[in-house]
Amino acid sequence: MHFKTIYKYKNLVGELVLRDLKTKYRRSILGFIWSILNPLMMMVILTFVFTNIFGYKDNTFPIYVLSGQIVFSFFSDSTNMAMSSVVDASALIRKVYIPKYILPISRVISSFINLIFSLIAVIIVMVVLKIHVTSAIIFFPIPLVYVFLFSIGISLMLSSIAVYFRDMIHLYGVLLTVLMYISAIFYKAEDMINKPFIGFFLKFNPVWRFIDMFRNTILFGKIPNIHDNFICIGFIVASILMGSIMFYKVQNKFILYI
Numbered sequence: 001m002h003f004k005t006i007y008k009y010k011n012l013v014g015e016l017v018l019r020d021l022k023t024k025y026r027r028s029i030l031g032f033i034w035s036i037l038n039p040l041m042m043m044v045i046l047t048f049v050f051t052n053i054f055g056y057k058d059n060t061f062p063i064y065v066l067s068g069q070i071v072f073s074f075f076s077d078s079t080n081m082a083m084s085s086v087v088d089a090s091a092l093i094r095k096v097y098i099p100k101y102i103l104p105i106s107r108v109i110s111s112f113i114n115l116i117f118s119l120i121a122v123i124i125v126m127v128v129l130k131i132h133v134t135s136a137i138i139f140f141p142i143p144l145v146y147v148f149l150f151s152i153g154i155s156l157m158l159s160s161i162a163v164y165f166r167d168m169i170h171l172y173g174v175l176l177t178v179l180m181y182i183s184a185i186f187y188k189a190e191d192m193i194n195k196p197f198i199g200f201f202l203k204f205n206p207v208w209r210f211i212d213m214f215r216n217t218i219l220f221g222k223i224p225n226i227h228d229n230f231i232c233i234g235f236i237v238a239s240i241l242m243g244s245i246m247f248y249k250v251q252n253k254f255i256l257y258i
Helices: 003-008 010-024 031-053 061-083 090-095 102-128 135-139 141-164 168-181 198-203 206-218 226-257
Strands: none
Touching (some): 003 010, 003 102, 010 102, 031 061, 031 102, 061 141, 141 226
16 A cells, blocks of 8 residues: 555545545535434433433443544444445446545545534533543544554455355344454443453453543543553554555456456
8 A cells, every 4th residue: 555656546546435424415405414413312312221221320421432433433334334335436447547445435534523512512411411521632633544554454455355255244234243242332341351361352352442542532631641642552563564464365357356
């Protein structure tokens, strides 16, 4: 993956991102407002259910749920969309030459724009609940950039696999469901981190690492420490390296299978 090439094709990337955004909200009256309403409605439902089931009465719990939900939703939506990006662009690939890795990357970028809009929902809830804000909140972009870069690596892997193994598109939905339950979105991570089964998967779950860092900056006033940054960067480097190597090895044969 060459950043110079991405810059060279920036106009194409922009057109692909714009197309994805228009497609997502086509014939929708509220349009981008759904990027705010969706996480808010899910937060209300999950907060109501889990405060009654698990007894979480802390007024920060809605933000705890919302912050985890929007980060996970970004990862889920971006990788899901990117996975079928090469297959969906079969007509374009047959007609003209383009760096094929632009296709999954543009899907991740369009999902990231939706994530930015979703942050408005976080601000609204924090104001309504009168959540105390500390100076650590200025570091909130760090985990968002981390999950963005990590999603690019995963998207390169998935999009190359999906060309040859279309069942992956269906299997991935199941994997995301499992990942959601081990990402501490609607339960307190500290209650589970020492449990023998769920604790193990939490510690080695990169998505939870990004969620936890995001929550710490906006909710708990904690600045990302060196240890957590190194762990997150390690996951990012591994995913991008693996994704790039896998994509480059098979991209020249895409035309035969799409």
